[in-house]
Amino acid sequence: MADPGLARYAGRFVWLELDFDGPRNRSFLERHAVPGTPTFFVLDPAEEKVVATQVGAMSAPEVVEFLERGAREIAAKTLTPLDSAMARGDARLAAGSPADAARAYREALRLAPPTGSRRALAVASLVRALQASRCVAGVRRDRRHLRKIREAIEETRKGSG
Numbered sequence: 676m677a678d679p680g681l682a683r684y685a686g687r688f689v690w691l692e693l694d695f696d697g698p699r700n701r702s703f704l705e706r707h708a709v710p711g712t713p714t715f716f717v718l719d720p721a722e723e724k725v726v727a728t729q730v731g732a733m734s735a736p737e738v739v740e741f742l743e744r745g746a747r748e749i750a751a752k753t754l755t756p757l758d759s760a761m762a763r764g765d766a767r768l769a770a771g772s773p774a775d776a777a778r779a780y781r782e783a784l785r786l787a788p789p790t791g792s793r794r795a796l797a798v799a800s801l802v803r804a805l806q807a808s809r810c811v812a813g814v815r816r817d818r819r820h821l822r823k824i825r826e827a828i829e830e831t832r833k834g835s836g
Contacts, residue, residue: 708771717745773807
């Protein structure tokens with residue numbers, strides 16, 4: 676998190692790294708499924724509810740979008756349909772239900788703009804959910820979206836560069 680563009684989030688989020696083997700962290704890890712590393716969560720501190728999950732590395736613009744989505748959920752408690760679908764997917768993935776998460780991410784992808792970081796995040800989240808569920812048929816069915824990953828990433832890079 677050394678990117679200077681993330682400094683504005685330092686006072687809004689608590690950055691925490693957990694040791695998977697440490698007994699002190701067992702309770703957290705039992706409540707929140709961690710399908711792989713790294714896994715990022717935004718938790719609503721009032722309810723200790725996961726409002727956003729991201730499995731895998733993210734670029735700085737993706738981290739910003741991820742944090743903003745989590746912040747919108749916590750602050751407003753009123754989500755856009757796209758944010759709501761992403762939050763449902765994140766919650767289902769965190770609960771260890773990747774097939775349900777994939778359904779929510781497909782809905783998010785349907786609602787996402789045709790280009791940009793929000794679409795890229797929806798596509799990447801769907802791919803991760805499908806990988807987690809080992810749903811080969813789903814990957815084949817969603818292959819048309821996979822080619823859009825490169826386009827969405829390129830569009831995101833152009834917009835942030």
